[in-house]
Amino acid sequence: MKISILGLGYVGAVSAGCLAKEGHTVVGVDPNQTKVRLINEGKSPIIEKDIDTIIADRVANGNLKATTNIAEAIHQTEVSLICVGTPSQLNGSLDLHYVRRVCEEIAEALRNKSSYHVVVVRSTMLPGSVASTVIPTLSSIPGKSWPGFWRVYQPGVLREGTAVYDYFNPPKTVIGEVDTVRVTCWWRSTKISMLP
Template sequence: MKISVLGLGYVGAVSAGCLARDGHEVIGVDPERAKVELINEGRSPIIEKDLGEIIAEQVKAGRLAASTDVESAVRHTDLVFVCVGTPSLSNGSIDLKYVRRVCEQIGKTLARHDGAPVIVMRSTMLPGTMRDVVVPILEKNSGKKAGEEFGLCINPEFLREGTAVHDYDHPPKTV
């Protein structure tokens, strides 16, 4: 399967490497050129046990590459993992600016996408965010209906630093 992973921070880098290791063709996307260059050189953009070797092997095998181009990645994949940051604000709430921005980009690309890709939200979100934020932005920017013309689901991450590859392979729960 062709998969794009948007956001190459902790969750995205682990997801991209492990999905490629599992045999999928993966394109990782991040606005930070340094992260993109590291992946394309076969190096991990984060320090995590076993991930450097996984990324090196998958880049060499041609199953993993990285780009800064959201539109191209989404247009050429069947499954889109959203792993962008959701930093905490000073009042303790979650800042969804990166989720909103990437959903706008995905929506605009979906408008020109011939297929019906599935969008998988892995970013940290509170209950109701999918209904109140993600779906309206995707539908407005794409002109398409969620659940009919593109798929949408939540796949929360349960990765711990230092054991993220193991946690990816052995999730504590399936939601």
């Protein structure tokens, strides 16, 4: 599949490298030009066992690249994984402003896309956040005639230090989807099939 990874921090960089290792065509997106340049030079933007070799190998192979241009990445792919940060606030709640912002950017990019697009949230959020924040923001552009999109929530289970191992050996896979269409994901084998 063609997959865009929105956010090239810890989770995004590991997901991008491992999905590309499994043969998918991956486009990473981040506003941070240094992270984008590092990926395109075949270098890892994070320190994590094995990820530097995987990224170097996949960039050389041609199925992993990065850009700062989210619209370009969304138009080149079928699935987007939101991997932006959701930092804790002083009162213990999660700051969702990066999620909100990236959803606005996805909505803007989907204006001119005619095919279905799957949006998967990997960022950590509390239950109810897809309904209260993600879907309203994705649907927020006035006058938008949607080509259609599917929303999926797949909470991440990665531990720093063993993230590549965890990716390929997840203790469990948890996926939530809200739609009348069926979305079946086998994250473990990284097969994502969409059933009309």
